[in-house]
Amino acid sequence: MTTQTVTMGKALNLGLHRALADDDKVVLMGEDIGRLGGVYRITDGLQAEFGQRRVMDTPLAESAILGTAIGLAYRGYRPVVEIQFDGFVYPAFDQIVSQVAKMHARTRGLVKLPITIRIPVGGGIGSAEHHSESPEAYFAHTAGLRVVSVSNPQDACTMIRQAIASDDPVVFFEPKRRYHVKGEVDDALDLAAAPPLGAARVARPGTDVTLVTFGGLVQTALDAAAAAEDEGTSIEVIDLRSLSPVDYDTVAASVRSTGRVVIAHEGPREVGIAAEVAQTITERCFHFLEAAPVRVTGHDIPYPPSKLEKHHLPDLDRMLDGVDRVLGRTRVSA
Amino acid sequence: MTTQTVTMGKALNLGLHRALADDDKVVLMGEDIGRLGGVYRITDGLQAEFGQRRVMDTPLAESAILGTAIGLAYRGYRPVVEIQFDGFVYPAFDQIVSQVAKMHARTRGLVKLPITIRIPVGGGIGSAEHHSESPEAYFAHTAGLRVVSVSNPQDACTMIRQAIASDDPVVFFEPKRRYHVKGEVDDALDLAAAPPLGAARVARPGTDVTLVTFGGLVQTALDAAAAAEDEGTSIEVIDLRSLSPVDYDTVAASVRSTGRVVIAHEGPREVGIAAEVAQTITERCFHFLEAAPVRVTGHDIPYPPSKLEKHHLPDLDRMLDGVDRVLGRTRVSA
Amino acid sequence: MPETVRLLDENGVRIPSPQWDPLIDDLDEAALADLYEDMVVLRRIDAEATALQRQGEIALWPPVYGQEAAQIASGRALRRDDFVFGSYRETGVAYTRGIDPVEIARVWRGAAASAWNPYEFHMATAQVIIGAQTLHATGYALGIQNDGSDQVAVTYFGDGAMSEGDVSEAMIFAATYGAPVVFFCQNNQFAISEPVTLQSKTPLADRPVGFGIPSVQVDGNDVLAVTAVMRQALQRAREGGGPTYIEAVTYRMGPHTTADDPTRYRDPAELELWGKRDPISRLRTLLETSGLDGPELEARAAAAADRVAAAFRAGVQNMPDPEPMSVFDNVYAEPHHELDRQKNEYARYLEGFAS
Amino acid sequence: MPETVRLLDENGVRIPSPQWDPLIDDLDEAALADLYEDMVVLRRIDAEATALQRQGEIALWPPVYGQEAAQIASGRALRRDDFVFGSYRETGVAYTRGIDPVEIARVWRGAAASAWNPYEFHMATAQVIIGAQTLHATGYALGIQNDGSDQVAVTYFGDGAMSEGDVSEAMIFAATYGAPVVFFCQNNQFAISEPVTLQSKTPLADRPVGFGIPSVQVDGNDVLAVTAVMRQALQRAREGGGPTYIEAVTYRMGPHTTADDPTRYRDPAELELWGKRDPISRLRTLLETSGLDGPELEARAAAAADRVAAAFRAGVQNMPDPEPMSVFDNVYAEPHHELDRQKNEYARYLEGFAS
């Protein structure tokens, strides 16, 4: 085992590198991913090493990136597509929803589309309009796709390899605000031995409240749990990792023991991921619930200008406020 | 008051006619809507009467239809756009999500986009792939849009007029399977006196279970309620009419009295409308709930070939099964 | 804009062309008679399908009627291992690939989401989203290029499709990478009710030129010309010359689908005019002129059409409905616990009725 | 492809043109000196913004550096009631419309989602989704047409945008309806790191021709030529002649935005080459040749730039942060009970901290 301490961005780079090295059917496609190495440098150095056919700078057209990835997959390739920012995935929505998601069912399993759609996601980075979106719910609602969101360097490295290895299309969310955070990474981990792509993770055990989140908010949830502990509340933090399907066994087991659940995400609340998780948990754990599940989410508004994003994004205080609400307390804030 | 008995399709035609006659800023745009009058003849005769500038056959490009509608709205027009079938809205998704939904907030209210996006929706019509989709959740999740779904001729006629009159963009779903069903329609109803666009309607009062649905399934729910009455169960049927925002006052009032709620729709379950309605009701009525809210929905699959659509779509039996489940009974079917 | 390539005029008279003739000099009478038979069979499949639709055996059918030469000649020009990505109106192309029309009807009957095995026939299943397949073909062509193969990807689409952003993007990608793909546009003059003049005031074949793609307009009702231009395009792609666009100018003699009523929007005089440009009778005249026995030719083709039609009808009528629980199949390639759960729930629900 | 229109060469020497000169014969020295000053001021705004970004006053800035002639000359050619739909890199065009650069910086500071009032300046606020605005302009032009007005809609976009399906669709719609819209493409050779050759191997100005739209390529660093072609295009649109495409060939001398490092992908020799084609010094030479006092001209422009820069800097530095609760404003034009509820919840939550 060879571990190194790297940022999450570098961990993704290592994972992509290994996928390219392991399987010559893997090709990377996207805007500015080749010579520049991507605006976040996630693909840095890969074109130089693997050449322009394996790491393709494409013309500026997202629908075409997905559409040609489908054709490549049709021929046996495993395309890994980068959407430059979350807000630029919508021009490709038709190809994703009507083609990528439906092809395997349409062809009765004859045509597999092992396409990985990498999307830098979410806010908290002080960026411009369309650069801080959280479109996870659109994809989780779409049958035929798998949707994951990574929260730390080791998961980023392992899960990108698993996503590429999966015979299903995977929408792979990378929270931008975590790109620069470092951690220990073994980029040669045996994929079969690693937790499967669909498994949630108890990021911190606790007994009073279950706090479910994913991606960029996992660290916030851990911080909230640490803060709550000082106040005498024990929070179990679950990192969903997979948003579709959700690993409900892990979530339900926790809620059966705590009786209370808070679900947090950056994306809008209405018909969002938290609604789904909350209702499914209500269905499966109704008699264990001491209180209605609480959602701590972005508001139902277009992403605000960055000076105001802190008033949109769930932070430690809003998570603790949610915890208080699910505990039936009215929080008196610091 | 001048009422006539017409199909829901004709009721829409009458509503569009009145909107065109009342306001010369109203323009209709879409594929085959002019000379042909639309594949469902909803715009039949309108081009002949109002001319090619008011009722425009457009080139075959959905993104452009929405994009140019935005430009027209920018200049003070009130475009009514027809998407030929539910499955063809995705090429326009970017313009809808990134422009239509966000423009008013982006420009601090300076630019209004009173665009109505008409979408024939749903299954049960024995049609081909992409012709029976239920994409409501994608739009209800999108802040900045209003989303409605009509279930009967009078609502169709009145609500299309209200949608066009609204200064907000409205995604207007028309369940295809109801186009041919007739009812009494007054197409000159005073819009101010009519129930507002956002209001739900108790379609049938009842005491044991609240059955919430919309669009094409309202009649099914009424039939289920009638059948259940014979078995001694009193179902209150709520026609949501507006999917975003949902009129939770009406739904919550019902659930507070029944203690049990079933939500039914054709679209996929995961992160669907029913998840949102269920969770919001759980939040607002937790202590009134005798059982977890039950969802009766399409499966999380691509819409199946039409010979199998009856195994995907909620029907009377599946609704009654849901009612039994929320009542804690195990249904013994006929 | 180059002129429209035409090698056989509307009256079945051969128009010699030093440029194009060498590309079809192997097309002897036997080969032409085969093309004739293919077209007759195809027209019969359409007629049979239309009848089956009227009888309620299938829900819908999009006829190829009028476009037989465009589809048969271009399809026959392909090598077996070339790969086709078409729309929903490519019965003729599918026929040239050896695909059983029963499989096509399976979809229109609502018994399957798609039909044949794409890898068996080197043809993707039908695409309903207008223009989407042009990108798939371009991507497939990039794969061919990566593999160093001399196969060609061929995409079929309509005049209406030319307006969809996807089709422009496909040409842009194909041009940028010099991908071995042929864009075969059947300009049948209509997108449902909309005349092609609504998609463009200028010839559609001008567009690819703007993207840097060689473009040729061809009389789509002329088997010889279609064969020639298609062979040239394939050859160019095989030799690394990149994409070509072909616009086959033809006419949709039937309705958009069996659900359509073209009398609402179509000029009868136009229909009559195009009826005189029929691809089948034109070829028949040529064959007769070159000495073949017309009635014999016709009888042989009719016999073949009868055989195909009978098998087609029988296949459709005997088609079983799919299994209810199959709605859950193949949504994912790998295990999916949540969908399994839904599947089990629904199975239990169905069992409730059995008991 | 017609040749590139150029009326002022790289050394500031006037190239006479019987075709184009009549379109600019009113441009006397005073008018040219104004254009010169505009360009100097614009370059200064860029420099100031870049400094403000370094100082953390704004988060990001997309410089126009190098593209001054393309934006100033085309913007100055517009009538006040023409309506502009641009991208995020149109500081110069906005300047010609009278828009305060402070408003532009407000957005890049993250203090507002958009800046000025579109109806006050007849210019839509910045568009970040590449190419989307070309459709808005086309739709607006359809409205102009309906109204029987002789206004023109003008859309600005980049070489990279030419690949997005929306831009092709916009040209298709504009051509079909003969909409009074000018497509103004600033080919600054790059889409972030990607050279224009990745978007197209052939000249971008060929594409509109394929859509049936008159197309002209112009030296984008030549104020005279840009003025001439823009005036012609506007005139055509006003007279009912429909859309025109203009490709202004220029160069992005700076980074894509202040966050970009162009040394990773750009050839220094190319940069140097384009530095010699500078639009400002070229015009200055012309003015000097025609007898104007260079240093005086420069001093006057510098003074104007100083004034604008000082006001700009002060405006940005004194910009207040927006109100927290304003995130809920204007999501809808009409009352929305659910959002009001969320707003009230959040207000109560914030009040909790105050207590």
Ligand SMILES: Cc1ncc(C[n+]2csc(CCOP(=O)(O)OP(=O)(O)O)c2C)c(N)n1
């Ligand atoms: C994205 C999309 N929009 C709309 C439709 C509805 N539709 C089906 S066929 C058709 C016309 C297609 O015309 P053309 O491309 O000329 O092909 P043809 O039917 O003439 O073969 C339309 C608008 C669709 N299938 N997909």
Ligand SMILES: Cc1ncc(C[n+]2csc(CCOP(=O)(O)OP(=O)(O)O)c2C)c(N)n1
């Ligand atoms: C739909 C979309 N995809 C990707 C991006 C990211 N992006 C921002 S600017 C840019 C390059 C644009 O190049 P060009 O059109 O030439 O304009 P320029 O920046 O050179 O002015 C890209 C890819 C975006 N903003 N929108």
Ligand SMILES: [Mg+2]
């Ligand atoms: Mg057609």
Ligand SMILES: [Mg+2]
């Ligand atoms: Mg550029």
